[in-house]
Amino acid sequence: MKFNQIPTPAYICEESKLNNNLKILNEISIKSGAKVLCALKGFAFSPAMLNCANALAGATCSGLNEAKYARSFGFKSVHTYSPAFKDSQIDEIIALSDHIIFNSLNQLRAFGKKAKNAGVSIGLRLNPQSSASPCDAYNPCARYSRLGVSAKMLQNATNDDLDLLDGLHFHALCEQNSKALELVLNAFKANFSALIERKNIKWLNFGGGHHISKQGYDKELLISLINEYSSDFSVYLEPGEAVGWQCGYLLASVLDVVDNEIPTYIIDASAQCHMPDTALMPYRPALRGEILNKNEQKNAHKCRFGGATCLAGDVVGLEAGEPDFYIKEPLKIGDKVIFEDQIHYSVVKNTTFNGVCLPALVWCKDNGEYELKRIFDYEDFARRN
């Protein structure tokens, strides 16, 4: 398929860029001995999953659906964690998983023995109460957090509880460099040393949020932090963002322009539905071709982009406080626009609010060819409502 034949809206994932991220993650694995898992909650894009399954040590899954999905693509190992598992799903989850990580002592007591007897390796999520996450919504260690067992909560654990464990897990980072991991590891060690030193603890999972594939990430520090543990434990990392980072974009068409003091282009993609992190969080997607230089902006065309939904706030960049974009020239109806880096945490979170269609999934192969892999239509909308 030629680029101009791609229907809009569409998420276009680029194999060459994905493979580059996978190569970086693989190098970390080779140099540190850590096993790197793909966090499907952040990056699940079916056409790309075989690449991930082949390159990485496994997948980390948030429950039954993601565990099934991981198995369907042949991920070598399936690690399932949820804040709470359901009675009605636990047997299937046990059958699908190599590791199950429980979020609380209650859940460990409810399902741990059963999972262990079935040969699953058992972990407990701990809350190291240290995080440098950019905002509370992304801070699993914030006060009152429901995610993981704090040192105080752990005082209620019995020896029987702790004997069940094979490994320990924490997740405390969000888009962070390895220096932030160092701080979390210090807190982890300080809070849980007695537990870490128990003979039955064979693995440690350092969660996600490691921005490994971003330029400037300190890989050497990460490797040395892992090396402190890798002679005594198997170490796991479970990044989502670092797998899908900068490996694709959202393509949309201009449907109309409304000029109310500033031209706002109505596009067939929606910030709210198709780039949810940009609508709910202070993220602003980059527009391909936009002018960022303040001096050059003075002579540029200033405009905004909004979705074809009834939500007043469905304006790209509004939540980040930067809804104005500067481009060379005004756009015409039918023109295409590209929002960069819209593959991770977008496809997995999109919605059909207002009955809008979900963007198609397009795979741009290593050789530059485009393949239309999925289109979504009325049936998809009707089944969800």
Ligand SMILES: Cc1ncc(COP(=O)(O)O)c(C=O)c1O
């Ligand atoms: C438990 C757990 N592991 C891994 C991840 C992946 O994090 P990231 O995509 O930031 O690397 C998340 C994200 O929320 C998570 O909650």
